[in-house]
Amino acid sequence: MSGVTPGIPVPRTSDLVPAAGPASGNQPRLGSTPRESAMFTAAGPHTESIVPRQLVHREAASQVLLTGWQRESADAFSLRARLPRAHSFYADTDGRHDPLLLAETVRQAGLLVSHAEFDVPFGYQFMMHSLSVECDPDGLRPDADPTDLLLQLTCHDLRRRGARLAGMAYHVHLYRDGSPIGIGKASFDCLSPAAYARLRDRPHRPAHPLAPPLAPALVGRDRPGDVVLSPTADTHVWELRVDQSHPVLFDHAVDHVPGMLLVEAMRQAAWYNGRPGRLELRSFQSDFHRYAEFDRPCLVHCADGTGPGSVRVTVTQDGALIAEGQVSGRP
Numbered sequence: 001m002s003g004v005t006p007g008i009p010v011p012r013t014s015d016l017v018p019a020a021g022p023a024s025g026n027q028p029r030l031g032s033t034p035r036e037s038a039m040f041t042a043a044g045p046h047t048e049s050i051v052p053r054q055l056v057h058r059e060a061a062s063q064v065l066l067t068g069w070q071r072e073s074a075d076a077f078s079l080r081a082r083l084p085r086a087h088s089f090y091a092d093t094d095g096r097h098d099p100l101l102l103a104e105t106v107r108q109a110g111l112l113v114s115h116a117e118f119d120v121p122f123g124y125q126f127m128m129h130s131l132s133v134e135c136d137p138d139g140l141r142p143d144a145d146p147t148d149l150l151l152q153l154t155c156h157d158l159r160r161r162g163a164r165l166a167g168m169a170y171h172v173h174l175y176r177d178g179s180p181i182g183i184g185k186a187s188f189d190c191l192s193p194a195a196y197a198r199l200r201d202r203p204h205r206p207a208h209p210l211a212p213p214l215a216p217a218l219v220g221r222d223r224p225g226d227v228v229l230s231p232t233a234d235t236h237v238w239e240l241r242v243d244q245s246h247p248v249l250f251d252h253a254v255d256h257v258p259g260m261l262l263v264e265a266m267r268q269a270a271w272y273n274g275r276p277g278r279l280e281l282r283s284f285q286s287d288f289h290r291y292a293e294f295d296r297p298c299l300v301h302c303a304d305g306t307g308p309g310s311v312r313v314t315v316t317q318d319g320a321l322i323a324e325g326q327v328s329g330r331p
Contacts, residue, residue, distance in 0.1 A: 054122055055115050056108035059252040062088070065105045066112055075155040077113050081105045083147040089226060089248035096140040097147060099182075099281045103133045103263060106172050106184030109153050114190065118165040125196040127167075127189040128259045132285035135174075139181030150175045157187070165190055200255060205295035211239045219268035228265045229272070229300060236273070240265055240298035240315065257292035262315055262323045269302045270311035270327035286325035292317055 050064040058064050068080040083097050083105075090098035107128075114120040140147075152173040159167045169187035173180060191199065211230030221227050225246065229238040242257055244250050249261045263286055292298050298317045305312045310328040314321060 051112060055112045057111055057126075057252070058108075060247070063248060063251050064108070065101070066108050069112060069116065071117055072152075075158070077109075077117065077153045077155075079109050079112070079151040079153060081109075081149040081151060083142075083149065085142055085146065089246075091222070092142075093220070094280065095142075096137055096280075097142060099133060099135050099137070099140065099284075100260075100263065100267065102135055102140075102174060102182050102184060103131060103284070104260065105149065105151070105174070106133060106186055107131060107260070109151055109172055110168075110170055110186050110188065113153060113155070113170070114165060114168075120165050120190050123193050125191045125193070127191060128288050129187045129189065130169075130285075130287045131184075131186045131259065131263065132283070133182060133184045134283040135182035135281075136180070137280040137282060139176055139179065147176065149181075159189075164192075200291075202293075207242070207244065207294040208297050210243055211241055211297075213241055214238070214268075214272070218272050220271040221268070227268065228261060229268050232299070236302045238265075238269065238272075238300045240292075240300055242294060242298070244294070255294075257294065257298065257322075259286075259288055259323075262286070262288065262292065263325070265300050265315060266313040266323075266325045266327055269300050269313045273302050273311050281327065281329050284325055284327045286323060288323045289321050292322045298322060 049067060050061060051066045051068070053059065053061060053064055056064055056066060062084075065081045065083065066079055067082055070078045072078055083101050086092070087098065087101065090101045090104065092098070111126065114126070115122065152175070153170055154172075155168050155170045157169040158165065167187070167189035169185070172184040172186075174182040174184065213224045213227035214229050214231055216222055216224055216227055219227055219229060225243065228241045228243075228249075230241050232239055240257070240261075242261065249258060249264070263284070266284065266286060267281070292315065296317055298315055301314045301316065303312045304310075305326045305328065307328065310326055312326050313324070315323040
């Protein structure tokens with residue numbers, strides 16, 4: 001598939017654990033050569049099952065993207081995913097799967113590995129520090145067959161508290177039909193229920209009123225309910241719309257604004273700014289600095305990025321930086 005820097009060799013065959021199965025720090029780039037021990041190919045039958053929902057922190061089975069996994073070495077894993085032909089929120093964009101489906105796939109992969117292979121107990125909370133994806137837009141064109149992906153995930157910078165995993169970073173090479181289509185990176189901390197309760201010990205307050213949305217077409221959306229930005233007097237600043245009834249962004253109850261909602265806000269702000277709105281979304285990178293609360297407004301700020309076709313977006317609350325990112329496209 002075009003658009004990817006050559007250099008990723010065709011992976012070798014490796015069967016993956018189906019959904020019913022048992023449970024270094026180098027910075028990768030799209031097209032870089034992955035570790036030999038974790039290479040694989042799409043050969044072999046694909047299980048129709050999804051992995052257990054609790055492994056990826058999803059309530060709705062329709063939101064689970066992973067279908068199997070296998071450990072390749074102490075810090076490397078093979079996973080299988082299937083992108084839905086039509087997603088209720090991450091919808092088709094210009095005849096391609098939404099690139100943020102890859103971001104959600106990468107996010108779910110880290111959760112699954114943590115629970116299934118590093119024995120992080122259910123009930124532990126994950127504090128995401130960063131999430132990024134670079135993709136080949138041409139590799140996301142659906143065809144007559146389901147879009148099955150193979151993921152090569154490598155962990156690094158593992159941190160432990162005693163014998164328990166306390167956090168890590170990881171990168172993921174994504175393949176379709178043996179061809180590389182993208183790469184993702186993420187990092188997070190794992191918090192015990194007691195540690196999380198201490199961190200989040202704050203009085204409950206009513207949610208900030210939901211502001212009216214921008215017109216959906218201005219941010220690449222079809223439905224007002226999927227718009228996460230509300231206009232302000234400044235054309236480059238918006239109020240974040242936090243609709244806790246949204247079935248995808250709030251698939252399950254949480255006590256703070258989810259990271260994927262912040263990522264979507266960055267994408268919509270960039271679209272409104274008119275760059276990736278006219279281009280094919282190729283990459284985004286995001287960093288999360290603190291929790292965004294429900295009871296006070298968040299502001300989304302947009303500015304030019306560091307390269308052609310890129311937009312920098314920041315999210316603030318009470319003047320403090322919550323998250324920041326850069327969204328980039330191609331002509």
